[in-house]
Amino acid sequence: MARITAGVATSHVPAIGAALDNGKSGEDYWKPVFAGYDFAKAWIAEEKPDVVILVYNDHATAFSLELIPTFAIGCAAEFAPADEGWGPRPVPVVKGHPELAWHMAEKLILDEFDMTIVNHMDVDHGLTVPMSLMFGQPEAWPCKVIPLAVNVVQYPPPTGNRCYRLGQAIARAVESFPQDLKVMVFGTGGMSHQLQGPRAGLINREFDTAFLDRLVADPAGQSKVPHIDYVREAGSEGIELVMWLIMRGALPEKVREVRRFYHVPASNTAVGHLILQPA
Amino acid sequence: MSESPFKDIPGTILFDSDQSRIGYHLNMFCMSLMKAPNREAFRADPRGYLDRWPMTEAQKQAVLDRDWNEMLKLGGNIYFTSKIAATDGLSFQQIAAIMSGVTQPEYAQMMLNGGRPVEGNRSRSEKH
Numbered sequence: 001m002a003r004i005t006a007g008v009a010t011s012h013v014p015a016i017g018a019a020l021d022n023g024k025s026g027e028d029y030w031k032p033v034f035a036g037y038d039f040a041k042a043w044i045a046e047e048k049p050d051v052v053i054l055v056y057n058d059h060a061t062a063f064s065l066e067l068i069p070t071f072a073i074g075c076a077a078e079f080a081p082a083d084e085g086w087g088p089r090p091v092p093v094v095k096g097h098p099e100l101a102w103h104m105a106e107k108l109i110l111d112e113f114d115m116t117i118v119n120h121m122d123v124d125h126g127l128t129v130p131m132s133l134m135f136g137q138p139e140a141w142p143c144k145v146i147p148l149a150v151n152v153v154q155y156p157p158p159t160g161n162r163c164y165r166l167g168q169a170i171a172r173a174v175e176s177f178p179q180d181l182k183v184m185v186f187g188t189g190g191m192s193h194q195l196q197g198p199r200a201g202l203i204n205r206e207f208d209t210a211f212l213d214r215l216v217a218d219p220a221g222q223s224k225v226p227h228i229d230y231v232r233e234a235g236s237e238g239i240e241l242v243m244w245l246i247m248r249g250a251l252p253e254k255v256r257e258v259r260r261f262y263h264v265p266a267s268n269t270a271v272g273h274l275i276l277q278p279a
Numbered sequence: 280m281s282e283s284p285f286k287d288i289p290g291t292i293l294f295d296s297d298q299s300r301i302g303y304h305l306n307m308f309c310m311s312l313m314k315a316p317n318r319e320a321f322r323a324d325p326r327g328y329l330d331r332w333p334m335t336e337a338q339k340q341a342v343l344d345r346d347w348n349e350m351l352k353l354g355g356n357i358y359f360t361s362k363i364a365a366t367d368g369l370s371f372q373q374i375a376a377i378m379s380g381v382t383q384p385e386y387a388q389m390m391l392n393g394g395r396p397v398e399g400n401r402s403r404s405e406k407h
Binding site: 014015059060061064065066083084085086153154155156192194195196197198199200201202203204205206207228231232233236237264265267268270 | 284285288289290291292293294295296299303306307309310312313318348351356357358359361362365366370371372375376378379380386389390391393394395396397400401402
């Protein structure tokens with residue numbers, strides 16, 4: 001039987017990918033960001049997941065305004081790193097797990113989560129930056145990846161509660177898959193940041209800290225927080241944090257906090273990172 | 280969304296259904312800049328390239344003026360308008376500085392100091 005062994009949360013700031021790709025990760029500005037993931041790299045090399053379900057959002061790359069799926073699951077055999085305007089990131093092609101992805105799509109839809117099934121999709125920094133932070137710069141990614149894209153660009157994104165419940169449904173779907181697989185769920189995006197308008201650059205360490213605490217200890221309570229609170233307190237792009245609730249929902253109520261890291265700034269954004277395992 | 284509580288947040292335009300509806304062609308023009316030949320065509324003849332899109336005159340002018348805040352007001356979404364910035368060779372942080380009315384070094388220093396504080400930036404009425 002497939003089983004979910006851990007959840008990982010991390011920001012997916014594009015500038016982090018650019019810093020790594022351009023050999024700047026040793027510079028004073030970037031050193032603390034990458035050092036913050038040394039623990040995670042060693043940990044995941046030990047843990048060796050077979051499959052990562054990677055929850056992220058597309059940033060007007062694969063999905064324009066022509067089609068805006070709230071939840072989309074990548075069922076393809078592979079996903080190419082996207083050209084976001086300055087050439088694709090020099091990272092390996094992402095290999096999917098079509099069998100598990102299709103199983104999940106089927107189970108989730110019958111569980112009343114109406115997923116959009118995606119058979120062709122390039123993946124942008126939202127997916128590839130977390131891979132780089134967790135696995136560094138290998139020739140090939142060491143595990144299969146099922147991309148799960150969430151709309152957080154067009155208001156309204158799904159509610160925190162819907163995301164949390166989707167996570168729970170993902171756990172049910174994975175646990176009913178007959179192959180013996182070690183599966184992890186990554187929730188990405190955030191933390192507080194605003195990229196637009198006169199309020200650009202907003203950071204709220206207090207909000208972020210409270211979010212991390214509550215995501216660990218009281219996820220059901222956090223799942224009830226309305227969108228307005230995220231946008232007001234954590235910035236218009238801080239709303240990406242609802243995606244972390246999908247990861248959290250896929251884990252049991254009681255978890256052990258294996259790792260926490262928080263750093264300001266990475267370009268315009270507060271970087272946050274958690275590793276959680278069933279208690 | 281008429282009397283949205285989001286309108287009370289200063290310096291912020293929620294990309295909601297109204298904005299998306301009025302900004303559709305502006306954003307799809309931006310999307311076209313994902314392709315190198317389109318970036319070249321836009322650089323070679325900005326006005327001519329914009330005229331291929333059924334955008335309003337005000338939207339076209341905002342693009343030509345690189346008035347980033349005006350583009351957002353007219354339905355642009357930052358993930359789309361930033362593709363114009365990329366075409367111009369500007370980083371996200373550079374346009375964030377312009378949108379918030381400071382120089383790029385000032386903006387970068389603000390971020391190093393912990394970012395723009397939320398105190399005083401939660402509400403237009405400052406009642407929160």
